[in-house]
Amino acid sequence: MTVTTAGGWAGRTWILLVVLAGVLFLDGLDVSMVGVALPSIGADLSMTQSQLQWIVSGYVLGYGGFLLLGGRASDLFGRRRVFLWALAVFATASVVSAVVQVDEAIVALRFLKGIAAAFTVPAGLSIITTTFAEGPARNRALSIYTVCGASGFSLGLVFGGLLTEVSWQATLLFPGPIAAALLLAGIRVIPRSQRTPVRFAQFDLAGALTSTGALLALVYAVVQAPTSGWTSTQTIVLFVVAAALFVTFVAVEKRHGTPLLRLGILRSTTLVHANVAAAAMFGGYVAFQFLVTIYLQNTLGWSPIGMALGFLPAGLLVAISATGMDRVLARIGTPVLIAVGLTAFVVGYLLFLRTEPGQGYAQFLLPTIVLLGVGFALCFPAVNAQATSGVADHEQGLASGLVNTSVQVGGAIMLAVVTAIVTSSRAVVAPGALPGGVDTAIMVISGLSIVAMVYSVVLIAVKRRRRELVATD
Secondary structure (H helix, E strand, O other): OOEOOOOOOOHHHHHHHHHHHHHHHHHHHHHHHHHHHHHHHHHHHOOOHHHHHHHHHHHHHHHHHHHHHHHHHHHHHOHHHHHHHHHHHHHHHHHHHOOOOOHHHHHHHHHHHHHHHHHHHHHHHHHHHHHEOOOHHHHHHHHHHHHHHHHHHHHHHHHHHHHHHHOHHHHHHOHHHHHHHHHHHHHHHOOOOOOOOOOHHHOOHHHHHHHHHHHHHHHHHHHHHHHHOOOOHHHHHHHHHHHHHHHHHHHHHHHOOOOOOOHHHHHOHHHHHHHHHHHHHHHHHHHHHHHHHHHHHHHOOOOHHHHHHHHHHHHHHHHHHOOOHHHHHHHOOHHHHHHHHHHHHHHHHHHHOOOOOOOOHHHHOHHHHHHHHHHHHHHHHHHHHHHHOOOOHHHHHHHHHHHHHHHHHHHHHHHHHHHHHHHHOOOOOOOOOOOOOHHHHHHHHHHHHHHHHHHHHHHHHHHHHHHHHHHHO
């Protein structure tokens, strides 16, 4: 049964939305929460900064590399089945990762959790878009759903700080029991859909392997380049391998009967815009968070709980916005919301560059945190609504998988880039000042966000011009 109204939902409908939004909240939480624990993990396991970033990158690479496959799998094998099985794997990997003490094993389990999330997210989003009719009902459901995801990213720092005070293992364990509880609820409320026979040939495994392999080779090349040299044989070979795998992926998608990515869907300018904005939004945020976490804890000596409280305003802004974002989406076009949200991110990043030794929280961090909260509250729901609007039901999994792929790929690549910039820096700075290379890295993050912001403004202008031309005909 399709929900067509924006209000008066049955209790079962609300429980369904809580399950789906709760899983997205955990996915976002997992990325940012573990980031707070990185200094503690590095100290206990003797990991370098470039090694530590793989704890985050392992998750986002598994997430981003298999999202298209996850979206396609939900369309072929059934959204309910894919969602529940992937959620069970996520819960199990969370518990196991909290008890191992080997850095390689932790990274591998993080990669596995990312793969599981790559199946739950497109399946969950397509359950929403096929349960709630396009219009007010879907806008309300999507605004609640996506704001929960944004809240996970922003509140993850708060949860991470609180849990790291107990132990860094607690940050890895925390999502497990919650995912298990959501799994039990999901078994009861997620609707069953009619299944169609599926042949293995319909499952584009070659596309998944080549796209993920290209991402892994690219990120590894960027991370290792400061050590091995940007012109070294290893770096050049890795870049060539990444390019070759990407070209192979495109060739596979053109010839496959049921490709992971139907290339024709990229003719939609609104969908492409949503994906570019998603990559810039999350890529900039996760890279900035990594830099600030290391600076606050390692340079300024902040405790994890102190950092959690410092980032709390952003999470509160995103959470408070959840109740009204459906009305905002209905009244204001998504390109406008995306442009304003990206502007807030850019201003927030650039304000942080004013940081000097001895400044108080209200001077160097609070303005940035507030602007990041505004940016997430506006951008995240708008990006998801725009990416799936007007897409046929049978391709909702593809569209939702594509936008979330852009989110995670943006995060993996930007995190690798800023890690390489900071690792390469040999600058000597005053005590308490930003570490060498951080200012350059933040300028790169800001530049990416500015490009996406300008793209949004151009798209708004083009659409307005087209409406004027139609009105005069």
